[in-house]
Every structure is written in C-alpha cells, then in structure tokens.
Amino acid sequence: MQAIREAILSGDRSPETFAALEIPAKYRAVTVHKDEADMFAGLASRDKDPRSSLHVDEVDVPELGPGEAIVAVMASAINYNTVWTSIFEPMSTFGFLERYGRISPLTKRHDLPYHVIGSDLSGVVLRTGPGVNAWSPGDEVVAHCLSVELEHADGHNDTMMDPEQRIWGFETNFGGLADLALVKTNQLMPKAGHLTWEEAASPGLVNSTAYRQLVSRNGAGMKLGDVILIWGASGGLGSYATQMALASGATPICMVSSPDKAEICRKMGAKLVIDRSQKTGEGYKFWSDENTQDPREWKRLGAKIRELTGGKDPDIVFEHPGRETFGASVFVARRGGTIVTCASTSGFMHEFDNRYLWMNLKRIIGSHFANYREAWEANDLITRGLIHPTLSKTYPLEEVGQAVYDVHRNLHQGKVGVLALAPQTGLGVTDPEKREALLPAINRFRDA
Secondary structure, eight states: OHHHHHHHHHOOOOHHHHHTSOOOSEEEEEEEEGGGTTTTTTOOGGGOOHHHHOEEEEEEOOOOOTTEEEEEEEEEEEOHHHHHHHHTOSSOTHHHHHHHHTSOTTGGGGOOSEEEOOSOOEEEEEEEOTTOOSOOTTOEEEEOOEEOOOOSGGGGTOGGGOTTOEETTTTSSSOSSBSEEEEEGGGEEEOOTTSOHHHHHSSHHHHHHHIIIIISTTTTOOOTTOEEEEETTTBTTHHHHHHHHHHTTOEEEEEESSHHHHHHHHHHTOOEEEEOOTTTSOOOOOEEETTEEOHHHHHHHHHHHHHHHTSOOOSEEEEOSOTTTHHHHHHHSOTTOEEEEOOOTTOSOOOOOHHHHHTTTOEEEEOOSOOHHHHHHHHHHHHTTSSOOOEEEEEEGGGHHHHHHHHHTTOOSBEEEEESSOSSTTOOOSOHHHHHHHHHHHHHHHHO
C-alpha cells in the first residue's frame, strides 16, 4: 500500500503509472463483525458505543467485476448511516448483505462475516473492470453512494426508483472507510481541484441528499423567495440545505440546538435562526411524555416563525429528525406547503395531526439520497465553489470509533472526516489559484 500512497503523493496521474501499480492481496478497512451483531442487546440507543463495535482489520481485496472500479481512498467521512451500522440499528446491516448476495454469483462477494462500511470517499482510480470507458487509472474522483443494478425498467427514469437500489457502504460491502474501496463506476464524479482530500470526501452523501430533497423536482423543488424551515441546520445534512437555500435566493429559518450551532448558521450567512434548546433557547418541548405530543408547542413555534419572517409560514419544511419534530413540521408548514423528509434520526415512527395536512392541502414527500444526475449536479456546485464543505474535524482511520461516537452523540458540527491513505490533512489541492480565490469562503465554512 505504501507504493500506492507514494504514487498518489507524487502528483503523477498517468494511466500507465497507476495501471502498473500492484494491488496488494489485503487492505486496511473499518468493519463490523457479524458475530457481534447482538452485542448491544437490551441497551438504549444512546448507550450503544461505536468504539466497541468498530474494528480496523486487514481484509481481502474483492474481485473486480464489470462496470466497477477499485479506488485508492485518500479520505472518507462519517454519516448517520455509519452510526446505524455501528450500533446495529434499526437492524443489523448483515441482513442487507445477505439479500444482496442472493442476486448473482458476483453480488455473493458482498455476503461476508464482516462489513466494510462507509458511504463517502475521495481518492484515485487504480483499476476498472470490463465495460468501463469513462474512467481510467489515475483519475482523481469522489464517489456518491448510490449502488444500482439497472436491470429493471423502473430504474431508467429515476435510478432511485430501481428495485435493486442500495446505499453503498451501508447496504453493500467494501465501503469508503478503508484504504481501498470497490464502487460501480457510475458512482464516480470528478474531485474538485481546489479542495483537499478530506474536504472533497465530506460532502458526497449529505450534499447530494440535500440537493434531491430540497432543490430537485423529485423533492421539494425550492424556488426563489421560498421560506424554508431547516431542522438541524448546522449539521451534516442541514448545513448543505442552508447553503443551497441561501444560494438560491430562498430564506432559510435555521433550527438548531445550541448557541454555538446558531452562530455557525450566522457564519454561513443565515439571518433567521432559532435555538430550540431547553437551556439556552426557546425551550420547545414537542412531547409532554414519550407517547403524547403538545400542540401548544407547535403553535408557539409557528408564532416564532411568523415573528421572524414578517408573518410568513414556511413554504418548505426540510425534515430529517423524524419522530421528535414531525408533528411540529406538519403543523407549521403553510397552507399548500411541503414537508420533505428523510432519515428520521430521532425515530422512524412519525405521528402528526392529519387535520393540519388534509384540511390545509399540505404535501409530505419522501426523499432518499439522489440519482446519478442529481449527485453530479450537487457535486458540480462544489466544483464551481457555489457550495462549500462543512468539515469540522478529521480523524485518522485508527480513531474511527471516536469519530462515529461524536456523530452518534451529536458532539460534532457539520461533517466529521477520516483520513485513509492521506498521511495528513491539507493535501490534494491541484488548483491552488482557485483555492486562493475561494479561501475566505472555504475557511468560513471550515470554521463553522
């Protein structure tokens, strides 16, 4: 692996150089183990510790199939699906691997007693399989996380509708938290030359998810002038939604849970920020007990929003906390407004008063990641410097358990990065002039 690292750090990107590199039989990877899937049985989610379940192992390099690539991973990042995998919620991901493995002899590779996880990467292509023409060894890339078979008609209008659509590194094996990764080449996109490896790795999943959810016609279809309520606006997903709202001429209302997170949103350029925490902010308590919501708190939030906006209710509510906030989200959306939802990090079983949906002609739209076109467009916003990575901290691969713990316990801001083959942060910039021009914005979001 040292020869691969040295070749990448040399700056030589010729296909001949990288095609000649020997790929070792084994590589370093972050895994969960199938025989430990019950290790947290009986514990509450908050008490499950990813530092106990995640391992850094030496694993076998998988066979390269048609339409696939092996990528040398310089950096990756933590997403909430990494948390779910590490605590075996809402189910063990080995169930995903078993089902995928039943499709064909080639997909059987994924059904292993260990799961190499991670749904982001930046790196360099080492090998491509048969039938690949658009990518070559030596190409600098990032990867989006949609893995799709495209053997069904339903997937050819919108690949997210394919019945064999999966999230790479979560519902498939050989993910990005490793020195090597196996991807389909229709996951690959160009790395932005003005970004470091760790910066480039961090937007992939959340930037594309936010783009489909908020901007795309498959999601809420945000337009100029819209008022957008964004839950968790300083976090990994919400920070990109906030940037997109600001860049599109919409008005974000940033919902956060501390003064520090409120300040992050203001640094991004948001003017309307609500700290909803009990200790320092408005103190909203949407549930009076674990089974009962308090509509008076929904109304209090609605009144606060109208106070900030001069009497306007949100055209769009950008929802991802789920159970904790969904009743409030349905209530505060304007008549005819849209609640667009993914993830449900506080719980999947949503409850809301249907009168406020049905009688006020509101819409709920489910959104899940993005198709290749949407991911490419979201990545292009990064490349053009219209959207910037929100990376707060970067860990070495050996400390990935702590990185995932930080996200699980909401101790992070923005995205948390992980270095794989990159020996240190700050490497990988190939367009220093563009970086210099964009540096004030890059630093502003890094500081955030």
